[in-house]
Each structure stands twice: as structure tokens, then as C-alpha cells.
Amino acid sequence: MPTQTTKLILVRHGQSQWNLENRFTGWWDVDLTELGIAEARAAGHLLAEKGLLPTRAFTSVQTRAIKTLHLALAECDRLWIPETKDWRLNERHYGGLTGLNKQETAEKHGAEQVHIWRRSFDVPPPPLETGGAYDLSADPRYAGIAIPNTESLKLTIERVLPYWQDAIVPVIAAGETVIISAHGNSLRALVKHLSGISDDDITGLEIPTGQPIIYEFDAHMQAGERYYLKDS
Numbered sequence: 001m002p003t004q005t006t007k008l009i010l011v012r013h014g015q016s017q018w019n020l021e022n023r024f025t026g027w028w029d030v031d032l033t034e035l036g037i038a039e040a041r042a043a044g045h046l047l048a049e050k051g052l053l054p055t056r057a058f059t060s061v062q063t064r065a066i067k068t069l070h071l072a073l074a075e076c077d078r079l080w081i082p083e084t085k086d087w088r089l090n091e092r093h094y095g096g097l098t099g100l101n102k103q104e105t106a107e108k109h110g111a112e113q114v115h116i117w118r119r120s121f122d123v124p125p126p127p128l129e130t131g132g133a134y135d136l137s138a139d140p141r142y143a144g145i146a147i148p149n150t151e152s153l154k155l156t157i158e159r160v161l162p163y164w165q166d167a168i169v170p171v172i173a174a175g176e177t178v179i180i181s182a183h184g185n186s187l188r189a190l191v192k193h194l195s196g197i198s199d200d201d202i203t204g205l206e207i208p209t210g211q212p213i214i215y216e217f218d219a220h221m222q223a224g225e226r227y228y229l230k231d232s
């Protein structure tokens, strides 16, 4: 009997304005740069070139991931597929670090402390103060949602994985080719789960912008090795 596999495409948004400015971003809604737009288009071009055409799309409620999805889908003529946006695919919330420059913060608090805030598994950054410049409580897209005031990777996983299991796994199991356009840390949460990476080892994993990552699932929804589409 032929082995049937279903492919999943993960793509981190293209370079954002705050990636360029080296600022902690998290839930703050920054746009793509010109380079980010080009990266998103290149991702879609690669999908078309490899004949890997998504049939269902999931993304966060953040502009940089939504635009990346649309630019990529436009390149492979798939803008028409059903898409679902959900805050659970958002970037991890950077708390009180939101908006700060990463280099300046390292100079102030030490590189080691900043590394802990950025890459430790379960140490969340200091919380965001209510009522400040980056308070999102009046943003209509989060109406009715308990917006976190900071998140570690562990806390990010606690909202990404239930969404993955409940909303995305059944769609893949039904044979759809799913594309997820999301963020460095919401994708690290997924890759950690799918590739069985330990809490310690995940600290060393970086997800590049605009570079499609592929998993193939067997009929029992077991994920194979992950690989970059460009290398296949």
C-alpha cells in the first residue's frame, strides 16, 4: 500500500520594522519592511516552484504574519483558500520589555539577563504596566480575551498547543495541506512539540524569517523530520 503523507508548512513572517530596529516586539503590531515583503513573496514563490500548494491557512491576528501569508499566497495563486486568524498563534507577549531596544536593554541589565528573558524556557520578562504606551486592552481585536501582561516560552506553549490540537490537527488529519504563518516564538512552541525538543535544547533553536519549514505527517498523524523547503 502506498504511504500517504500530508504536508504542513510553517512560515515565520518576513522581517518587521522592529526586527530591523532591534526592538522587543511581542504583541505590538508592527508592519513588514521592504525586505520583509520580499521575503514573504520569495516564500510563496518557493511554494509554487516546489508545487507545494496550501489548501488551508492559519495565522495570528498580527499584521506582519497576516501580510506575510497573503503575499506568499498571492505568489502561488492561493489567495482564495480558507484562512483562520487566531490570537493563540500570536508572538509571545514581551511584557515590560515591549518597545525597548534589545542592545540598549543588554547594556542596562547585562547580556546574560537579556538572554534569559529572550531564550529561557520558563522565565517571563517583567510584566507590562497597565495603561502604558503598549497596553492593548482597548484594541478591538482582543475584545473578550484575557490579554497576558507577559509570557515565557512555556506560557506561550500553553496557549499555542491546545489551539494546534483542537483547530489545526483535525484539518491536517482530513488531508488538507496547511500553511501556518506565525512568529518566532509561537513557531518555536510548535517545533518543540513536533520535533520533541527538550526544554533545555529549545533555547538554541532560532526560526529564520520567511523560510518555509515542512513537516510530513503519516496516517497516524506522526510528524517526520522537519526540513526547510529550500533544501528539498
Ligand SMILES: O=C(O)[C@@H](CO)OP(=O)(O)O
Residues within 6 Å of the ligand: 019, 023, 024, 025, 026, 027, 091, 092, 094, 118, 184, 185
Ligand atoms: O521581539 C520579538 O517579539 C521576538 C521576535 O522578533 O524577538 P526574540 O528574538 O527576542 O524572541
